[in-house]
Amino acid sequence: MFARPAAMARAAALAACALPTVLSAQGMDPFPAALQRSVLGMGMTEDGTLTGDGRRALLDEAASAQFFLVGEQHAAHEIAQVEAALQRDLAARDFDYLVVEIGPWSTREVERLVRSGDGALEDYIAAPGQHFHFPFVFFAEDAALVEQAVALSPHPDHVLWGVDQEFIGAGEVLAPRLAALAETDEQRAAAARFAAGAGANPMYLGSADTDEMVGIVNPFLRNRSSEAFALATGIELTWRIYGAFTRNSGPIYAANLERENLMKREFLAHFAAAEARDGRPPRAMFKFGAFHMERGLSGTDVPSFGNFLMEWGRARDFRSVNVMIDCLGGESWGIQQGAPEPCENYAGLPADSPLFAAMGDAPMALFDLKNLRPYLNRARDLDPQLRRLILAYDYYLVIRDVTPQTPLADIRPPSM
Numbered sequence: 001m002f003a004r005p006a007a008m009a010r011a012a013a014l015a016a017c018a019l020p021t022v023l024s025a026q027g028m029d030p031f032p033a034a035l036q037r038s039v040l041g042m043g044m045t046e047d048g049t050l051t052g053d054g055r056r057a058l059l060d061e062a063a064s065a066q067f068f069l070v071g072e073q074h075a076a077h078e079i080a081q082v083e084a085a086l087q088r089d090l091a092a093r094d095f096d097y098l099v100v101e102i103g104p105w106s107t108r109e110v111e112r113l114v115r116s117g118d119g120a121l122e123d124y125i126a127a128p129g130q131h132f133h134f135p136f137v138f139f140a141e142d143a144a145l146v147e148q149a150v151a152l153s154p155h156p157d158h159v160l161w162g163v164d165q166e167f168i169g170a171g172e173v174l175a176p177r178l179a180a181l182a183e184t185d186e187q188r189a190a191a192a193r194f195a196a197g198a199g200a201n202p203m204y205l206g207s208a209d210t211d212e213m214v215g216i217v218n219p220f221l222r223n224r225s226s227e228a229f230a231l232a233t234g235i236e237l238t239w240r241i242y243g244a245f246t247r248n249s250g251p252i253y254a255a256n257l258e259r260e261n262l263m264k265r266e267f268l269a270h271f272a273a274a275e276a277r278d279g280r281p282p283r284a285m286f287k288f289g290a291f292h293m294e295r296g297l298s299g300t301d302v303p304s305f306g307n308f309l310m311e312w313g314r315a316r317d318f319r320s321v322n323v324m325i326d327c328l329g330g331e332s333w334g335i336q337q338g339a340p341e342p343c344e345n346y347a348g349l350p351a352d353s354p355l356f357a358a359m360g361d362a363p364m365a366l367f368d369l370k371n372l373r374p375y376l377n378r379a380r381d382l383d384p385q386l387r388r389l390i391l392a393y394d395y396y397l398v399i400r401d402v403t404p405q406t407p408l409a410d411i412r413p414p415s416m
Contacts, residue, residue, distance in 0.1 A: 031372070031379035035358050040366040042397065050085045054366030058323065058395065059089055066318035068095060069286045069306050071293030071393070072325045073346040075332040076402040078364075079325045080141035083287055084148060090285050091152035097274065097284040098149035099161040101292070103238065104266055105177060105231060106134055106170045107162025114150045115157075121147065122408055131409035132169035132202060139333070139405040145287070158274065161284065163266035163305075165259055166238040168206040168246070169414070171198025174235060178220075181228035186219040194235070202414035205235070206242035213239050237262065256300040263292070263305040264312075281316070290324050290346045294392040323366075323395040328356060330402035338412040340404040347396070348385040355386060359398065367396040 042054030062068050068090055072079050087098065100107060113121040125131055125138050136142045146160055153159040166174060175195035182188040194216045198204045208216075213236060220232035241259050243249030274282040286309075291299035298304035310320045327343035334341035349355060359365035369390045376387060389396060 029378070029380045031375045031382065032354065034372055034375045035354060035367075038368045038371050039358050040368060041362065042364050042366045044081065044085065044364075048081060048085050050082065050089065052366075054397070055089070057366065057368065058086070058321070059093070061321040061394070062090055062093055062095070064319055065321045066281060066283055066313060067286065067309050067320040068284070069288075069293040069309065069320055069322035070325060071288055071290030071306070071322065071346075073327050073332065073343065074136070074289060075139065075335070075405045076327050076330070076343055076399070077141060077405050078330075078399045078402045079327065080139070080145065080405055082325055082364075082397065082399070084141070084145050087145060087149055087285055088152065090283075091149070093283075095283045095285050096153045096155055096278075097159055097161055097270075097282050098146065099163060099267065099270070099284050099286040099288075100136070100146070101164050101288045102135055102137070102160075102162040103164055103166030103170060103234070104162040105234065106166055106173050107160050109173055110134055110137060110146060110162075111150060111157070111160045114147050114160075125408045129202070130172075131411050132414060133167070133173050134170070135164075135167045138408050138411045140408055141405050143408065149285075155278075158270075158277075161267070161270040161274075163263045163270065165241050165262055166205060166234060168203050168238075168242055170238075171202070171204040174198075174205075174231065178228070178231055178235070181220075181226070181231060183228070184219065187228070190216045190219045203246070205238050206246035208239060253301065256298075257302040260292070260298065260302050260305050264308045267305070267309070268312075281318070290326070293322050293324070295322065296392060321394050323397055324389070324393045325397045325399070327402040328398050328400045330400070331404050332402065333404035333407060335411055336413065338410060343402050347389045349389070350383065350385075353383060353386060355396075356398070363401070364397065364399045367398070368394075369396055370394050 040054040040057055041052040043051045045051060070083055070086065072083065102110065110121065113124050121137065121143050122140070125134065125143070131138055137146055150159050171194070175191065175198050178194055179188070179191040182191045193212070197208055197212065201207060217232045217236045220228045223229055237258070241255045244252045244255035271282060286293060288305070292304060293306035294304045295307050295310060296304065306322055313320055324347065326346045328345060330343050331340040332343040355367060372390045376382070376390060
């Protein structure tokens with residue numbers, strides 16, 4: 001005879017209450033043992049191939065996933081090496097697209113440069129006055145990653161999906177396209193003013209005053225279905241997002257929220273276009289700063305892009321896996337300083353975190369965070385940052401003593 005539902009519910013409730021009581025009476029905390037079991041060995045050969053149980057675990061996850069989300073600590077060479085190795089592994093498993101933290105129009109230009117010949121992207125960035133046009137690919141390792149993604153994809157175009165706002169230094173990239181789309185004398189004059197402003201001030205997208213921006217954007221707003229409208233409104237949105245940081249134009253929270261929502265809209269447009277072209281749902285790898293790829297609220301307290309991908313994907317039975325790649329000591333490249341600086345642990349874990357103790361003296365280790373979640377409510381004195389990490393990511397890859405990425409030019413931000 002089957003137990004009645006009410007009796008089953010009471011039994012389950014008693015069992016849930018009893019286990020912590022027994023553990024407490026025996027003085028046991030199950031979390032440390034679970035943490036030790038979560039450590040997966042991982043290494044890299046001289047030719048840049050990942051090895052170990054960690055690699056196998058990530059590729060097993062990828063086998064049934066539509067989206068593979070990487071949240072990184074920026075500007076560390078070894079982190080970029082791991083991402084390149086992961087991208088090669090994923091490309092061999094039909095992850096044909098790479099989604100990047102760059103604006104959509106700038107990304108089109110990056111892919112055009114990549115396809116125009118070996119070294120063309122690096123030569124462009126190294127040329128005087130062009131070092132600060134595209135974010136992150138001004139590092140040699142990131143440039144190599146996008147080149148690799150384009151080379152390994154079977155598709156002839158649109159392999160790189162840019163979903164962020166345009167970069168503050170991208171004005172001179174956008175100006176020729178805006179001029180090419182201008183159809184009236186008023187639009188041509190507006191495009192010329194934008195080109196002049198961007199030419200005189202490399203940070204124009206963040207520093208133009210309100211009257212200037214209104215005068216540039218408004219002439220392009222009559223035809224909402226045109227590419228000119230999309231580009232002009234993209235320029236204005238970029239200017240508005242940066243304003244909270246460069247012009248004190250409003251609360252930073254609102255700017256971060258608008259940015260995260262933009263990523264979601266741009267992704268949906270790229271996904272729909274690729275699905276229509278390919279005749280099947282595309283699989284993609286994502287490479288972003290770690291806050292963007294978290295589950296739940298991001299580190300800036302807005303609903304994250306990564307969480308959106310997971311929740312939206314449920315409606316179509318798409319699985320996602322997210323991994324954070326972080327540093328433990330060493331140096332990354334400081335863009336503001338134009339020099340190496342100490343690499344800060346992105347997760348905010350203290351040096352004496354039990355997680356770092358669990359990896360011993362290994363140069364890198366992968367933690368399966370999913371298996372730690374059942375123990376969170378019973379873990380004693382758990383660091384709130386570690387608790388947050390366990391809930392935000394499926395896997396955490398930590399690398400000791402990282403070294404800086406390699407800038408292709410002097411990439412310090414120009415003066416506004």
